[in-house]
Amino acid sequence: MSKDTQIPVGEFMEIRDAVAGELRKGASSQTQRTTLVRQAEGLILAGYVDIDAVRTEQRFGPVVAEVLREVTRSLEKHGEQLHLPMGTGADTHPLDTISALDDVTGLRPIMNAAEIASVATLDTKAHSVNEGGDGTVTWWHILREEVFEAAAEEHVVALRAELVQIAAVAVKMIDALDAKAGA
Structure with a gap:
């Protein structure tokens, strides 16, 4: 994904929440959690998060679990x-x-x-x-x-x-x- 990739806001928020959820495991304070959400947004926007992989995990993750x-x-x-x-x-x-x-x-x-x-x-x-x-x-x-x-x-x-x-x-x-x- 590049910075030019367009995705709907709703999908972005779902993906951000999924990434932030993974980052937030172990975070103790609300400040840490907020910081990690911002880091997740940055990773997505910078193209470091494979959106298709996150979508696949969201779709099949519960069944695999x-x-x-x-x-x-x-x-x-x-x-x-x-x-x-x-x-x-x-x-x-x-x-x-x-x-x-x-x-x-x-x-x-x-x-x-x-x-x-x-x-x-x-x-x-x-x-x-x-x-x-x-x-x-x-x-x-x-x-x-x-x-x-x-x-x-x-x-x-x-x-x-x-x-x-x-x-x-x-x-x-x-x-x-x-x-x-x-x-």
């Missing part, structure tokens, strides 16, 4: 799981462990989403040490369970919660891949 809260909740519940295999690849059979349960569950191709979600949950638990299973759980088991739970959801609020869980699992999978690449 929610995903990170879910990642934290999941880590507290299940612990670190960086060691889990991904369970993906061209030669994998992503539904094979579920179909292995067909004697128990009666899995069949015409099952609806709720039935498949229930079977996926049982399958993940059967493989998860945290749930009393045999310890062969993979990231794919976990992600697949969340995807099928989302597929079975009818209510907007519950669907949104499932999608946040899918995003959290995906973030944790990426973290595990990165940890293995750095090892």
Whole structure:
């Protein structure tokens, strides 16, 4: 952005407030806060603030923050799981462990989403040490369970919660891949 960039006053004020909010963290007095707001204005006008990045953060920041809260909740519940295999690849059979349960569950191709979600949950638990299973759980088991739970959801609020869980699992999978690449 240059000094010649024109943006609506309302947008400028939103961006200024966002930047000032970040600068103000830790400021103790009203004088410090006012000074930081002026610094934020100066940074924006001087072109040191990427307005598009701030707009993106304003738009997606709350959702990403929610995903990170879910990642934290999941880590507290299940612990670190960086060691889990991904369970993906061209030669994998992503539904094979579920179909292995067909004697128990009666899995069949015409099952609806709720039935498949229930079977996926049982399958993940059967493989998860945290749930009393045999310890062969993979990231794919976990992600697949969340995807099928989302597929079975009818209510907007519950669907949104499932999608946040899918995003959290995906973030944790990426973290595990990165940890293995750095090892």
